[in-house]
Amino acid sequence: MSEPPSTADIPQGDYPTVELKDGGRAILRPITPADKPMVQEAFRRLSREARYSRFFTPLEVLDGKLLDQLTTADGKNHVVWAAMDAQNPNDPGMGAASFWRSKDDPGEAEFSVTVADDHQGRGIGTLLLATLWILARHVGIERFRLVALSENFPVLHWMETLGAAVDCDNGSTCEVVLDLSEEARGRIPMTPEGDELLRWLDRLSGLPKSISN
Ligand SMILES: CC(C)(COP(=O)(O)OP(=O)(O)OC[C@H]1O[C@@H](n2cnc3c(N)ncnc32)[C@H](O)[C@@H]1OP(=O)(O)O)[C@@H](O)C(=O)NCCC(=O)NCCS
Numbered sequence: 001m002s003e004p005p006s007t008a009d010i011p012q013g014d015y016p017t018v019e020l021k022d023g024g025r026a027i028l029r030p031i032t033p034a035d036k037p038m039v040q041e042a043f044r045r046l047s048r049e050a051r052y053s054r055f056f057t058p059l060e061v062l063d064g065k066l067l068d069q070l071t072t073a074d075g076k077n078h079v080v081w082a083a084m085d086a087q088n089p090n091d092p093g094m095g096a097a098s099f100w101r102s103k104d105d106p107g108e109a110e111f112s113v114t115v116a117d118d119h120q121g122r123g124i125g126t127l128l129l130a131t132l133w134i135l136a137r138h139v140g141i142e143r144f145r146l147v148a149l150s151e152n153f154p155v156l157h158w159m160e161t162l163g164a165a166v167d168c169d170n171g172s173t174c175e176v177v178l179d180l181s182e183e184a185r186g187r188i189p190m191t192p193e194g195d196e197l198l199r200w201l202d203r204l205s206g207l208p209k210s211i212s213n
Pocket of ligand 1 (some may be wrong): 049125
């Protein structure tokens with residue numbers, strides 16, 4: 001059995017530790033190339049369903065160009081952050097999310113998120129969405145586009161409860177557009193999902209300041 005990945009190379013910075021609704025604690029931080037072994041291990045532990053939902057293919061191993069892409073961000077056009085388990089520093093992370101600015105439309109970015117199976121349903125997807133929302137707004141992104149399999153009811157339901165536009169006309173996939181503007185934030189529905197997202201958006205509003213040192 002291979003050694004569990006180490007998180008000794010956590011990048012320095014004033015990254016927040018936040019408390020989840022069940023009392024667990026998560027450290028939010030960017031993913032860097034030094035995280036490659038950890039990201040591979042996190043992928044290895046994912047269920048086939050979660051991998052398929054995220055990558056739309058029965059991918060067995062994460063390596064090569066895709067691994068490079070997922071661990072090499074520039075903090076402006078491509079941003080990748082993880083939620084690490086503060087109580088289990090050797091765990092390869094609770095989840096991660098990224099956005100990639102569109103070349104054709106700089107106000108838009110493709111967003112994706114994956115939460116480890118054991119940690120799903122704890123609010124980590126919402127926490128990561130809020131984190132990337134705040135960071136995206138900071139670099140001038142106004143909309144997230146997300147592509148999900150049309151059978152991915154949890155994510156489609158989630159996005160609908162947040163007031164996103166969901167278009168499933170394509171058959172096998174649906175396109176979701178989530179408006180990140182100030183006005184749209186004021187229109188986030190008063191659902192449990194919407195309330196939780198707003199709570200994190202407020203709580204994390206100072207994030208860009210705390211990391212721009
Ligand atoms: C989609 C995903 C990121 C959600 O992560 P999560 O940490 O479980 O999300 P949260 O706990 O913040 O829940 C957010 C909302 O999603 C919905 N949801 C989550 N799991 C659900 C499930 N099993 N069934 C129905 N709805 C579900 C709910 O609306 C939930 O809100 P609630 O807890 O207030 O009811 C996670 O299920 C995942 O990683 N799936 C595999 C990868 C994927 O599909 N990514 C999306 C495409 S890029």
